[in-house]
Amino acid sequence: MKLASYNNGRRDGQLMLVSKDLSKTVAVPAIAHTMQQLIDAWELLQPQLQELYEALNDGLIDNAVDFDEAKCLSPLPRAFQWADGSAYVNHVELVRKARGAEMPETFWTNPLVYQGGSDCFIGPKADIPLASEEWGIDFESEIAVITDDVPMGVSADSAQKHIKLLMLVNDVSLRNLIPGELAKGFGFFQAKPSSSFSPVAVTPDELGARWEDSKVHLPLITHLNSELFGRPNAGVDMTFNFSQLVSHVAMTRPLGAGAIIGSGTISNYDRSAGSSCLAETRMLETIADGKPSTSFMKFGDRVRIEMLDDNEQTIFGSIDQQVVEYKG
Missing domain, CATH: 3.90.850.10 (Fumarylacetoacetase-like, C-terminal domain)
Incomplete structure (x- = not known):
């Protein structure tokens, strides 16, 4: 699984799920808003994200957009x-x-x-x-x-x-x-x-x-x-x-x-x-x-x-x- 934090104007950014080839990305607010929230509850949230990650790589996420490294903060800002x-x-x-x-x-x-x-x-x-x-x-x-x-x-x-x-x-x-x-x-x-x-x-x-x-x-x-x-x-x-x-x-x-x-x-x-x-x-x-x-x-x-x-x-x-x- 690959993850990033987009700069959304907030200190901790927006957690993003990123495709394996770094071509597509999608926000996952229903699971976690930030990387820290994810890490805090990793065992509970990781299986949900893994399922979405596989769908993202298969091109099945309709609201996925092109991934842009220029929008990234450090993964943990x-x-x-x-x-x-x-x-x-x-x-x-x-x-x-x-x-x-x-x-x-x-x-x-x-x-x-x-x-x-x-x-x-x-x-x-x-x-x-x-x-x-x-x-x-x-x-x-x-x-x-x-x-x-x-x-x-x-x-x-x-x-x-x-x-x-x-x-x-x-x-x-x-x-x-x-x-x-x-x-x-x-x-x-x-x-x-x-x-x-x-x-x-x-x-x-x-x-x-x-x-x-x-x-x-x-x-x-x-x-x-x-x-x-x-x-x-x-x-x-x-x-x-x-x-x-x-x-x-x-x-x-x-x-x-x-x-x-x-x-x-x-x-x-x-x-x-x-x-x-x-x-x-x-x-x-x-x-x-x-x-x-x-x-x-x-x-x-x-x-x-x-x-x-x-x-x-x-x-x-x-x-x-x-x-x-x-x-x-």
């Missing part, structure tokens, strides 16, 4: 929880190597997670407004899951059944603000502005065999200013799968329905696949040449993030955003 992991330890290893630091062994056994701002996500086609290029503007191409209610202390084996939807992420990062914040020993805040999510969220079964072991086994494709930047495979070199990430986040607290858990930047040891953020490219340049040669994003730069199925058809729609100057 705001959420009660947004926790982003760093499941590709290869990426973390590069960060530390570039600055000559050893990596603790615990990084291979205990996931890194930070709690992001979830009160105001940016739409997948909306501009990214930032006040200064000096902040070191970067994109991070990722995957995220949305859960239903997750009990505290859930095991990794049990966590997978709580994963209801998947979507793509642009976890915008301000790299030049990060060192100063981390030096205080209290984590990110200003260095992590609002994130963006793909137009469409999908149930795991939509990925077929490409969803295995709580991982998405497909390349995540990023273009920067219309040029291919990277297409690392999200199922390769993922040290901690999504079930493990959900279990880790829920170790000391329950998660409310609609919690979003991110994978962190997709990264492969095979460097020919490219990267999913500018920071990783800069780190590789630093390791090879002693200094980076790739600059961070400037006002007017555009990033596009998407994932294609085995038939080269888009699964989630695309995140396609331009960085613009915020003037208050």
